[in-house]
Amino acid sequence: xxxxxxxxxxxxxxxxxxxxxxxxxxxxxxxxxxxxxxxxxxxxxxxxxxxxxxxxxxxxxxxxxxxxxxxxxxxxxxxxxxxxxxxxxxxxxxxxxxxxxxxxxxxxxxxxxxxxxxxxxxxxxxxxxxxxxxxxxxxxxxxxxxxxxxxxxxxxxxxxxxxxxxxxxxxxxxxxxxxxxxxxxxxxxxxxxxxxxxxxxxxxxxxxxxxxxxxxxxxxxxxxxxxxxxxxxxxxxxxxxxxxxxxxxxxxxxxxxxxxxxxxxxxxxxxxxxxxxxxxxxxxxxxxxxxxxxxxxxxxxxxxxxxxxxxxxxxxxxxxxxxxxxxxxxxxxxxxxxxxxxxxxxxxxxxxxxxxxxxxxxxxxxxxxxxxxxxxxxxxxxxxxxxxxxxxxxxxxxxxxxxxxxxxxxxxxxxxxxxxxxxxxxxxxxxxxxxxxxxxxxxxxxxxxxxxxxxxxxxxxxxxxxxxxxxxxxxxxxxxxxxxxxxxxxxxxxxxxxxxxxxxxxxxxxxxxxxxxxxxxxxxxxxxxxxxxxxxxxxxxxxxxxxxxxxxxxxxxxxxxxxxxxxxxxxxxxxxxxxxxxxxxxxxxxxxxxxxxxxxxxxxxxxxxxxxxxxxxxxxxxxxxxxxxxxx
Numbered sequence: 001x002x003x004x005x006x007x008x009x010x011x012x013x014x015x016x017x018x019x020x021x022x023x024x025x026x027x028x029x030x031x032x033x034x035x036x037x038x039x040x041x042x043x044x045x046x047x048x049x050x051x052x053x054x055x056x057x058x059x060x061x062x063x064x065x066x067x068x069x070x071x072x073x074x075x076x077x078x079x080x081x082x083x084x085x086x087x088x089x090x091x092x093x094x095x096x097x098x099x100x101x102x103x104x105x106x107x108x109x110x111x112x113x114x115x116x117x118x119x120x121x122x123x124x125x126x127x128x129x130x131x132x133x134x135x136x137x138x139x140x141x142x143x144x145x146x147x148x149x150x151x152x153x154x155x156x157x158x159x160x161x162x163x164x165x166x167x168x169x170x171x172x173x174x175x176x177x178x179x180x181x182x183x184x185x186x187x188x189x190x191x192x193x194x195x196x197x198x199x200x201x202x203x204x205x206x207x208x209x210x211x212x213x214x215x216x217x218x219x220x221x222x223x224x225x226x227x228x229x230x231x232x233x234x235x236x237x238x239x240x241x242x243x244x245x246x247x248x249x250x251x252x253x254x255x256x257x258x259x260x261x262x263x264x265x266x267x268x269x270x271x272x273x274x275x276x277x278x279x280x281x282x283x284x285x286x287x288x289x290x291x292x293x294x295x296x297x298x299x300x301x302x303x304x305x306x307x308x309x310x311x312x313x314x315x316x317x318x319x320x321x322x323x324x325x326x327x328x329x330x331x332x333x334x335x336x337x338x339x340x341x342x343x344x345x346x347x348x349x350x351x352x353x354x355x356x357x358x359x360x361x362x363x364x365x366x367x368x369x370x371x372x373x374x375x376x377x378x379x380x381x382x383x384x385x386x387x388x389x390x391x392x393x394x395x396x397x398x399x400x401x402x403x404x405x406x407x408x409x410x411x412x413x414x415x416x417x418x419x420x421x422x423x424x425x426x427x428x429x430x431x432x433x434x435x436x437x438x439x440x441x442x443x444x445x446x447x448x449x450x451x452x453x454x455x456x457x458x459x460x461x462x463x464x465x466x467x468x469x470x471x472x473x474x475x476x477x478x479x480x481x482x483x484x485x486x487x488x489x490x491x492x493x494x495x496x497x498x499x500x501x502x503x504x505x506x507x508x509x510x511x512x513x514x515x516x517x518x519x520x521x522x523x524x525x526x527x528x529x530x531x532x533x534x535x536x537x538x539x540x541x542x543x544x545x546x547x548x549x550x551x552x553x554x555x556x557x558x559x560x561x562x563x564x565x566x567x568x569x570x571x572x573x574x575x576x577x578x579x580x581x582x583x584x585x586x587x588x589x590x591x592x593x594x595x596x597x598x599x600x601x602x603x604x605x606x607x608x609x610x611x612x613x614x615x616x617x618x619x620x621x622x623x624x625x626x627x628x629x630x631x632x
Contacts, residue, residue, distance in 0.1 A: 256286030290329030383485025396456035426467025456490030
């Protein structure tokens, strides 16, 4: 018996050593980016030893590392359950949940990893990034400041800290942090380009601009450096963006992306003919793309003379393109067929574009309609006339801000363009300040009044920096519809202009227009309808609860039909002297970064009203909103 037992133990030990050797090889492969090899080795071990916790952990890490988040979750959760002392399991669970957009689960997993090993820098940064995603900005800042001190040469940590400060409206601090990090070490060009591109993907062009400027200074003859800086500047400085994108095209004449972006920069400044020529040239340099075709059609009306180009686009849509390029191609074909009044074909292409975009942005994650509705409930519960009455006399006394709110694609850009044509009114575009900073004002369900006052003062300073010397500044962020209660507490003298548009036209326009932002309800008709109904519900609440004189409501259809009457009402409401310039918004030379950039360069027109009629047989869930005007 003893001999037999010894023999079995020897075999077990040999097997164990072999597994350990394999897993060491897998770990090395994973660290070197050889993902397929690492996955294969882990699966080989698990085929022989299904309960091998180390193999499960490493396979979970491999799946999370390669963005196969759903596959990672079960593996890592089982490891954590079997080994509560594991740091890697909850850490990589947090990574996987964050990839899926499951912010609450990502945050909780990061907290568990941090409890297991509070001194692990990697865990500290992961928790900070989860806090940043969830908009706990002050807590994220504390962790990132600590991490930046511990790793003074870790550029990505300093970039995240800069982004955190920027989101709080602290632009000077954000710039100082990033520039100091870039000054501290000699960052190679490849790293500057990589980090800058990553910051653009994180919707942080401010940080990408700093990397782009450093890249151009490091390698002034690099087309990639000028391209990065040009991309980062498109949204803030169209003229300088054009300079760098033109330089990138000069240095690399076959770069179709530089030409397309150059066209976009020209479009933001209203140079539509130049934009059309650049888009056409981009198509000529690289016919196998989607963006330039879409952009070219988006700035003009498509006619029968464009049939050959449409046929080329249809043939291209059957080939293998990158998903984002394919979605742009379908949006462009939808626009083309809509202009040609082939509404069934147009909707088919809009459907396909939205299917691709949903998969790109959300994968298998479903929109939570119940939670979206609950957010409205919480907003209405927290902020009502009693709340406002109790806070009377607090908040910033500034009259600088004008908030233009409404559902996406309801005409907020047109209102901003009209008002910012006034010499005393500046335009700030869509500032994310209030959606980003609302948590600072809340302690659970309680409102922290001193924090609210601080937010108001910080926001006013931000507007002064964006539009110095102006008597009023317009912020047209649509997401502020849910934030008007907090905004009124912080800025009780601010003015709010709510623009409403035909519900079906609004929702159809959302569906037919590419949107870079990850709007949680976009890309599926039934989700857009849910979001629209919640928008109506929260605006009805503000209509009854905000003090009289705070909000002016206008109808888009009235604005385009009886422009001067409505515009005079808006200017009077904003308490500035009348200016005839407000009647000519198409002459406003400011940069306009919006899908509406073409429309706002035209004299006010009515052809975008009742758009939905041609689509009536194909509306799907949008048809539920046909009677909603009466509800408004």
